[in-house]
Amino acid sequence: MKAATIQLETLTCPSCMQKIEGALKSLDGIDKDTAKVSFNTSKVKLDFDEDKISIEEIESAITKLGYDVLKSKVK
Amino acid sequence: MQKLILRNKNSITVISGILIAIGFISHWTVGNMDIFTWSLIIASILGLAPIAIQAYQALRVKVVSIDVLVTIAVLGAFLIQNFEESAIVTFLFLFGAFLEQRTLNKTRSAIKELTEMAPESALKQMENGEFEEVEVDDVDVGDILLVKTGAKVPVDGTVLTGEGSINEASITGESIPVQKEKGSNVFAGTILDNGTIQIVADRVGEDTTFGKIIELVEEAQDSKSEAERFIDRFSKYYTPAVLVISFIVWLFSQDVELAITILVLGCPGALVIGVPVSNVAGIGNGARHGVLLKGSEVISDFSRLDTMVFDKTGTLTVGNPSVAEKEYYGDNVNQVLGYLASVERESDHPLAKAVLEEIGEITFFIVEDTEVVKGGGIVASVNGHRIAVGNVALMDRENVKLNEKAKADVARFEKNGNSLVLTSVDGELKVLMGVRDQIRPRVREDLQKLKRLGVKNLVMLSGDNQGTVDVVSHELGLTEAHGNMLPEDKSAYIKKLIEEKGQIVAFVGDGVNDSPSLALAHIGIAMGSGTDVAIETSDVVLMNSDFSRLPHALGLTKATASNMKQNIFIAVGVVLVLLASVLFSEWMNMSIGMLVHEGSILVVILNGMRLLRYKQR
Numbered sequence: 001m002k003a004a005t006i007q008l009e010t011l012t013c014p015s016c017m018q019k020i021e022g023a024l025k026s027l028d029g030i031d032k033d034t035a036k037v038s039f040n041t042s043k044v045k046l047d048f049d050e051d052k053i054s055i056e057e058i059e060s061a062i063t064k065l066g067y068d069v070l071k072s073k074v075k
Numbered sequence: 076m077q078k079l080i081l082r083n084k085n086s087i088t089v090i091s092g093i094l095i096a097i098g099f100i101s102h103w104t105v106g107n108m109d110i111f112t113w114s115l116i117i118a119s120i121l122g123l124a125p126i127a128i129q130a131y132q133a134l135r136v137k138v139v140s141i142d143v144l145v146t147i148a149v150l151g152a153f154l155i156q157n158f159e160e161s162a163i164v165t166f167l168f169l170f171g172a173f174l175e176q177r178t179l180n181k182t183r184s185a186i187k188e189l190t191e192m193a194p195e196s197a198l199k200q201m202e203n204g205e206f207e208e209v210e211v212d213d214v215d216v217g218d219i220l221l222v223k224t225g226a227k228v229p230v231d232g233t234v235l236t237g238e239g240s241i242n243e244a245s246i247t248g249e250s251i252p253v254q255k256e257k258g259s260n261v262f263a264g265t266i267l268d269n270g271t272i273q274i275v276a277d278r279v280g281e282d283t284t285f286g287k288i289i290e291l292v293e294e295a296q297d298s299k300s301e302a303e304r305f306i307d308r309f310s311k312y313y314t315p316a317v318l319v320i321s322f323i324v325w326l327f328s329q330d331v332e333l334a335i336t337i338l339v340l341g342c343p344g345a346l347v348i349g350v351p352v353s354n355v356a357g358i359g360n361g362a363r364h365g366v367l368l369k370g371s372e373v374i375s376d377f378s379r380l381d382t383m384v385f386d387k388t389g390t391l392t393v394g395n396p397s398v399a400e401k402e403y404y405g406d407n408v409n410q411v412l413g414y415l416a417s418v419e420r421e422s423d424h425p426l427a428k429a430v431l432e433e434i435g436e437i438t439f440f441i442v443e444d445t446e447v448v449k450g451g452g453i454v455a456s457v458n459g460h461r462i463a464v465g466n467v468a469l470m471d472r473e474n475v476k477l478n479e480k481a482k483a484d485v486a487r488f489e490k491n492g493n494s495l496v497l498t499s500v501d502g503e504l505k506v507l508m509g510v511r512d513q514i515r516p517r518v519r520e521d522l523q524k525l526k527r528l529g530v531k532n533l534v535m536l537s538g539d540n541q542g543t544v545d546v547v548s549h550e551l552g553l554t555e556a557h558g559n560m561l562p563e564d565k566s567a568y569i570k571k572l573i574e575e576k577g578q579i580v581a582f583v584g585d586g587v588n589d590s591p592s593l594a595l596a597h598i599g600i601a602m603g604s605g606t607d608v609a610i611e612t613s614d615v616v617l618m619n620s621d622f623s624r625l626p627h628a629l630g631l632t633k634a635t636a637s638n639m640k641q642n643i644f645i646a647v648g649v650v651l652v653l654l655a656s657v658l659f660s661e662w663m664n665m666s667i668g669m670l671v672h673e674g675s676i677l678v679v680i681l682n683g684m685r686l687l688r689y690k691q692r
Contacts, residue, residue, distance in 0.1 A: 010183070012175045014310065014347050015133060015140035022136025040296035040355050041186070065132050066081025066125070 001031065003075045004055055006044040009068040014039050016067070023061055029053030077128050084125045088169040094118035095162050115158035122165030123149050139315045144338045151335035152665060163666040164339060171673030178680045182352055182687065186296065186359050190289055192264050197229035211280070218276045222267050231283040232274035234259045239270020246284055246618060291369060292362050296355050298370030303350050310347045317341030333657070340653040340668040345675040349642030352683035357635030360689050365618040366628040373614045376597045377629065378636035379579050382572055383530050386584040387537035387547060388425060390602055392512035394585070396425055398433035399493055400509035402484050411505045414457045415498045417442050418464050422453055429510045430496055448472065450538060450561040463499045466540065475499040481507065489542025515622050519551050524626035524691070528633065536565045566591040573597070583625065600625070630691040638686055642679040649675040
């Protein structure tokens with residue numbers, strides 16, 4: 001498992017947060033318990049299985065919802 | 076296609092606005108109804124596209140978002156051919172979202188400034204001895220790094236060679252440069268104002284003090300108070316409830332326009348956004364002023380504070396005591412001082428440091444069988460003699476008899492505000508030293524400010540003798556002061572205040588000692604100096620140990636708590652007024668509803684932003 005922190009553009013409504021969390025939790029390879037979006041910092045934090053999904057695929061799931069990814073960090 | 080539309084949301088807003096303007100101008104100037112109708116239809120379709128996409132995405136993950144409400148409302152308006160409403164509502168919704176994003180960015184700027192201070196690169200010594208620029212993530216503990224004038228220190232480390240002055244404002248909030256030389260500790264995120272230094276990395280990345288500060292500030296922003304958690308739960312059911320109410324209204328009244336107006340009016344934007352905005356702005360202001368507030372619960376408790384309890388040494392006083400008075404009893408003073416210095420060398424207590432400084436250069440002896448007596452002092456064996464160094468209680472325990480002169484000296488030293496260090500050799504008192512600490516500058520004024528801000532009791536608890544404590548207390552105008560207290564006495568005292576008297580209590584300490592009291596009080600406030608223990612164990616950290624930040628912290632939490640209440644009041648008030656006007660007035664329609672709704676969101680954001688400029692006077 002790898003831990004990712006993804007910085008998004010500013011989220012303007014708490015429902016944006018719920019939407020992104022919902023979309024991420026539906027992806028295979030993401031630890032659903034860890035996937036959290038912070039409204040205040042506009043940051044996504046999650047653990048994911050590198051063998052099942054890449055950080056680029058996670059980013060693409062977010063951009064498909066219309067939110068820009070500013071930068072990602074994987075540890 | 077979806078992505079393209081969402082990416083160009085702002086352009087769509089502008090085009091939609093222009094189309095609405097064209098429609099109305101042609102209607103009012105030349106009375107052309109075709110241009111009016113068609114431009115509004117196109118504006119509605121264009122404007123609805125991004126909102127509908129977002130609504131669809133939300134429904135896919137089972138979220139009934141505000142986009143869903145607006146989409147249904149606009150589709151409804153479209154179906155009853157009220158294009159004026161559909162165009163204006165979509166435009167106002169998009170324009171409102173744009174303004175929200177802009178203003179929220181500003182509110183969060185204080186935190187952003189902080190995170191942007193994080194170093195990104197470092198000059199690392201490679202195997203060939205040359206320094207090369209690498210990303211800060213590629214630096215490991217033990218690496219040797221070069222820091223040049225104007226550069227950020229990339230890690231927490233120790234200076235190996237060179238010297239220079241460093242601006243540590245990012246860690247301590249204090250912008251006066253600090254001189255660093257070989258052996259000095261340096262912190263990540265601070266800036267080398269002048270000089271060149273080589274450092275060895277002790278802690279890197281998120282383990283650095285700066286990394287921890289950023290993490291804590293971010294966590295603090297996400298921590299939610301009971302009120303916020305309630306609003307979150309409430310909003311989850313609120314939006315679907317608005318949908319149901321509007322459906323019921325339509326079912327009974329068959330009035331589509333009324334039903335969709337209720338959909339627009341019921342949007343919960345200001346209520347959901349109001350409290351987090353105040354929270355972020357308050358914490359951001361604190362971070363900028365060297366006050367770390369760990370979350371919204373802390374803000375709420377701190378703002379309702381009854382009693383503030385202080386540790387004395389290092390909190391109200393500078394924590395750098397020196398020997399002010401001394402008395403010797405008997406001969407062989409030099410030898411006794413040698414014994415005393417040898418024993419004190421075993422201790423890192425501030426009083427021991429003061430004694431050693433006073434004695435100066437002397438011949439040291441080998442110390443054996445050292446026993447530290449908690450709250451008393453040290454007993455040890457030197458040159459075959461039993462040496463006891465500590466307070467009066469220790470002398471009692473050692474059965475050291477004080478003659479009349481010694482008793483009078485002790486009373487006088489205490490009255491003068493000294494902490495006492497007595498030394499006995501084989502059960503006989505030989506030296507009495509009175510050690511005094513300086514009161515921090517301007518503490519008295521700051522304590523008065525705390526009183527003006529509503530703190531009812533200012534209490535000092537100290538391990539020092541009652542005489543010293545009384546002198547300091549009198550000088551500072553405290554409500555209560557208790558001496559001779561061990562760490563467990565202090566925590567018992569705090570427990571009593573909380574459990575028996577039902578008070579909301581803050582404990583202010585230096586974060587290293589007294590951790591039980593820091594943990595037990597409702598709010599543990601550490602005078603930090605950027606130490607790990609302080610940052611981790613307390614609820615509020617005053618980063619540069621500057622006492623004057625305390626009134627700022629209290630004033631800020633009060634302002635933040637009241638700002639949150641104002642925002643809830645504005646949000647609930649607006650929804651109530653809107654609902655009342657839709658039921659009892661003629662002037663309310665969808666567009667006005669959306670305008671007021673978006674306006675209220677901006678009002679709560681702007682109200683929250685006021686906290687960024689908060690200053691304690």
